[in-house]
Amino acid sequence: MALFSNPPLGDSFEQVYHNHHGWLYGWLWRKLGSREDAAELAQDTFLRLLSSKPADSLQEPRAYLRTVAHGLMVNHWRRLELERAYLDALASRPELEAPSPEQRALVLESLVRIDAMLDQLPPKVRQAFLMSQLDGLTYLQIARQLGVSDRMVKKYMAQAMLQCMILLDQ
Secondary structure (H helix, E strand, C coil): CCCCCCCCCCCCHHHHHHHHHHHHHHHHHHHHCCHHHHHHHHHHHHHHHHHHCCHHHCCCHHHHHHHHHHHHHHHHHHHHHHHHHHHHHHHCCCHHHCCCHHHHHHHHHHHHHHHHHHHHCCHHHHHHHHHHHCCCCCHHHHHHHHCCCHHHHHHHHHHHHHHHHHHHHC
């Protein structure tokens, strides 16, 4: 009789999928109110699991799946919010100036990428960038509002512009 035994290994990907897909789908459906969106995000969650870590290494599969699904759900909501804001802005323009469906899709994709880039910036860097680009404030005005020096605002802007350049290169 062995004094120590190896701990049991977790479930394989197929077992995790079989055991938890229905639960995850139901959880997403209650949060989203849409069967189609819930099915899509549940599949995306399992795709993330498949591409990120061995399923048998999961100690708490539901906690892991819920965390991944929650992140995907937040991204989904953010994309919907951006799309609504963009469509509202388009609705206020004369029809002759309205972009084609292809142009709309490209602009929306760009907005989502810019939003994701901004989300990665530290809060003051993001605020300084938005104040400059959207509100047209000078560095001195931004410095006053943020309670930092104008030299710090220049550093913030350099950091934000670098991220913009990286985004353009992608």
